[in-house]
Amino acid sequence: MQYDAAFFDLDGTLVDSVYDLYISINLTLSDLAFPIVSQRLVESWVGNGIDMLVKRALSGDMQVSEHLDESLTNKAIAQFHKHYEQQVGQYSVLYQHVETGLAALRGMQKALITNKSRIFTEKLLDKLALTNHFELIICGDDMAKKPSPEPLLFACKKLNIEASKAIMIGDSKSDILASKAAGIDVIAVGYGYNQGENLADYNPQYLCDNFLDIIPVLTQR
Numbered sequence: 001m002q003y004d005a006a007f008f009d010l011d012g013t014l015v016d017s018v019y020d021l022y023i024s025i026n027l028t029l030s031d032l033a034f035p036i037v038s039q040r041l042v043e044s045w046v047g048n049g050i051d052m053l054v055k056r057a058l059s060g061d062m063q064v065s066e067h068l069d070e071s072l073t074n075k076a077i078a079q080f081h082k083h084y085e086q087q088v089g090q091y092s093v094l095y096q097h098v099e100t101g102l103a104a105l106r107g108m109q110k111a112l113i114t115n116k117s118r119i120f121t122e123k124l125l126d127k128l129a130l131t132n133h134f135e136l137i138i139c140g141d142d143m144a145k146k147p148s149p150e151p152l153l154f155a156c157k158k159l160n161i162e163a164s165k166a167i168m169i170g171d172s173k174s175d176i177l178a179s180k181a182a183g184i185d186v187i188a189v190g191y192g193y194n195q196g197e198n199l200a201d202y203n204p205q206y207l208c209d210n211f212l213d214i215i216p217v218l219t220q221r
């Protein structure tokens with residue numbers, strides 16, 4: 001087989017998690033008397049971890065305002081933690097064919113590499129019965145976040161495989177850039193949260209519109 005291990009992103013790749021994030025962000029914003037924001041905007045801000053999501057929400061923009069007050073930011077992050085801890089997994093669902101696809105890859109080593117914090121990742125994986133699919137789970141607060149190649153290279157080391165024998169599957173440019181920097185092939189999925197970017201511009205080796213389409217890429221000889 002061309003690949004020995006598959007590294008999966010979480011939000012926007014395996015799980016459509018935006019509604020829980022949208023609710024928790026707006027509860028946070030209304031606690032602080034900030035205007036609430038649309039689900040579409042929240043979706044475009046997901047993918048660089050929770051602190052960044054909160055900062056973008058306070059700024060009302062993808063580009064974080066340089067005038068954000070530090071104590072306000074810290075308060076907002078703490079409020080978000082409180083709300084998301086209650087909310088995580090309530091309305092999050094697996095994308096179509098994820099269960100079938102992961103089952104089809106039973107013999108292959110799999111790691112989950114997400115920018116989401118560990119406390120929320122574990123709850124979400126548990127609620128969706130995904131935990132047992134993965135030999136290794138690396139979260140955004142364990143080490144540098146994607147687009148750093150660090151979590152991908154760490155996974156290669158832990159699973160004892162060459163970068164050229166691994167492939168990453170993700171929905172954002174962070175996943176593609178991290179893979180390229182690590183020398184790992186990447187499948188970009190077109191159904192997730194692309195942060196308003198055209199993923200093809202980042203030249204992933206493969207582009208798939210459906211989770212099942214990744215299986216023949218992973219299992220090709």
Ligand SMILES: O=C(O)COP(=O)(O)O
Pocket residue numbers: 009010011012046047048049050113114115116117140
């Ligand atoms: O930004 C997040 O918290 C989610 O990140 P992920 O897409 O890497 O799972």
Ligand SMILES: [Mg+2]
Pocket residue numbers: 009010011012013047170171172192
């Ligand atoms: Mg993602």
